[in-house]
Amino acid sequence: MEETRYRDRSQAGCMLASKLALYAGQSNVLVLALPRGGVPVAFEVAKALHAPLDVFLVRKLGVPGQEELAMGAIASGGIQVINEDVVRMLHIPLPVIEDVASRELLELKRRERLYRDDRPLPTIQNRVVILIDDGLATGATMRAAAHALRLQHPARLVVAVPVAALQSCDALRAEVDEVIIPLTPEFFRGVGWWYEDFSQVSDEEVHDLLALAEHEHHSVA
Known part of the structure; x- marks a missing residue:
């Protein structure tokens, strides 16, 4: 068929x-x-x-050095979701999460401006x-x-x-x-x-x- x-x-x-x-x-x-x-x-x-x-x-928050593994994600509207299991298992400190999130936020905002004309x-x-x-x-x-x-x-x-x-x-x-x-x-x-x-x-x-x-x-x- x-x-x-x-x-x-x-x-x-x-x-x-x-x-x-x-x-x-x-x-x-x-x-x-x-x-x-x-x-x-x-x-x-x-x-x-x-x-x-x-x-x-949506932008994935990749674990530094293991970027394919998501420790969380950020999304339009200032939303942040953390994968607590991954963070706990790998003992990822909060400053590392914040550093990755801040970089991904820049890219997310760039794309929103590009796509949405600041609507x-x-x-x-x-x-x-x-x-x-x-x-x-x-x-x-x-x-x-x-x-x-x-x-x-x-x-x-x-x-x-x-x-x-x-x-x-x-x-x-x-x-x-x-x-x-x-x-x-x-x-x-x-x-x-x-x-x-x-x-x-x-x-x-x-x-x-x-x-x-x-x-x-x-x-x-």
Whole structure:
């Protein structure tokens, strides 16, 4: 049997939007994308749901010398999440965490300026937040984003991605209210395999899609 693949991120976003039709036209819905790859997907979802679109940035706090190992994460809105198990196991002192966090915060703020033109961050509290990426492999970044968003008390937190590894879906369900993933292949192979066109999304494309989404949303609001 031939396996389903998406043509590109835009087509994946249209497919995802059809699974989220329940949320169309609701005034308290907010679509948030994990940049960069999640933005073209989320753009189509936000357009179909007549909802505002924004980005939610997450930066991993890597253990010095073992940067792939996360001792925590920071996210848009001044949110910091610490992985207490890793910090305790490796006896990482607070000044080390603060030093890494301050460096990552500079990069997070740089990207927010680049993508968002200094627009104020959207309100999360009491809103239905739909968090989108182009796919999940380990799901670590998405779980960090979900954890950070939970601290801002959304009314409902929905994660929606076009394709994901099965084990990542299972780990995510405990973190959020709803998980919508149309494609969960038994043999995952990596996110890019499930797209015919998985070319890199540029910073300029992220900026332009966010600006276009804002213009279109205000035009029909």
